[in-house]
Amino acid sequence: MRKYFVAGNWKMNLTMGESAKLAADLKAAIGGQSEVDVAVCPPFVYVPGVVEALKGSTIAVGAQNLYPAPGGAFTGEVSPKMIKDVGCRYVIIGHSERRHILGEKDEFINAKVKSALEAQLLPILCVGELLAERQSGRTQSVVSIQVEKGLAGLTEQDAAKITIAYEPVWAIGTGETATPAQAQEVHAYIRGLVKKLFGDSIADAMRIQYGGSVKPDNAAELMAQPDVDGSLVGGAALKAENFVPIVRAAKG
Numbered sequence: 297m298r299k300y301f302v303a304g305n306w307k308m309n310l311t312m313g314e315s316a317k318l319a320a321d322l323k324a325a326i327g328g329q330s331e332v333d334v335a336v337c338p339p340f341v342y343v344p345g346v347v348e349a350l351k352g353s354t355i356a357v358g359a360q361n362l363y364p365a366p367g368g369a370f371t372g373e374v375s376p377k378m379i380k381d382v383g384c385r386y387v388i389i390g391h392s393e394r395r396h397i398l399g400e401k402d403e404f405i406n407a408k409v410k411s412a413l414e415a416q417l418l419p420i421l422c423v424g425e426l427l428a429e430r431q432s433g434r435t436q437s438v439v440s441i442q443v444e445k446g447l448a449g450l451t452e453q454d455a456a457k458i459t460i461a462y463e464p465v466w467a468i469g470t471g472e473t474a475t476p477a478q479a480q481e482v483h484a485y486i487r488g489l490v491k492k493l494f495g496d497s498i499a500d501a502m503r504i505q506y507g508g509s510v511k512p513d514n515a516a517e518l519m520a521q522p523d524v525d526g527s528l529v530g531g532a533a534l535k536a537e538n539f540v541p542i543v544r545a546a547k548g
């Protein structure tokens with residue numbers, strides 16, 4: 297039985313004060329529960345403050361990105377080791393905004409996944425199709441390339457540490473959510489793919505989150521699907537009053 301995993305992707309939002317307040321509110325509301333794995337992913341500059349604010353709670357912290365090198369002359373970038381050092385457990389990799397705004401390609405994303413694992417971070421690998429790709433019937437081929445290339449070269453032991461987030465690009469920040477049936481179809485497809493790549497037990501244990509306009513009123517229905525094991529939440533993660541009910545919805 298897979299444990300649900302709900303992560304909040306704060307993206308490039310909030311002030312330092314707002315991030316500390318949100319963390320404190322989440323700690324008070326859900327910081328003691330352990331039925332669902334919960335993480336928040338603040339902007340880099342707020343990570344240490346949020347780690348501090350969440351101390352003593354069950355809520356983990358993740359980063360939104362990393363640069364795949366141990367250190368050195370990479371102006372403006374942050375290494376996996378630094379992310380681990382400041383107290384992160386997870387790191388989001390290959391988010392659609394990085395793929396489509398910043399031009400990240402699957403090979404670079406794969407290098408990031410590997411360097412995260414080397415630093416003992418747990419990657420959340422994001423995949424998902426554009427609207428035009430869905431409309432032209434290419435959802436499965438797009439997602440399979442992203443999964444296969446993103447996880448290329450991983451051992452079974454490494455693959456066991458991965459969470460995949462299926463985030464149809466047309467549903468991100470648009471208010472338009474995939475229907476539970478649409479989500480389930482792609483999630484089952486992804487699990488089948490992981491089965492082919494890494495075998496039954498890795499695939500059966502892997503958590504596949506859904507992301508894209510998850511809100512308190514649609515979270516339960518989405519996460520009730522057999523292959524939807526949690527959610528990656530953007531906009532609704534910025535307010536405790538929205539994020540908390542989503543975590544509660546995962547408890548069923």
Ligand code: PGA
Nearest residue numbers: 468469508509529530531
């Ligand atoms: P959204 O973002 O919930 O605001 O659609 C999800 C994401 O990009 O992870």
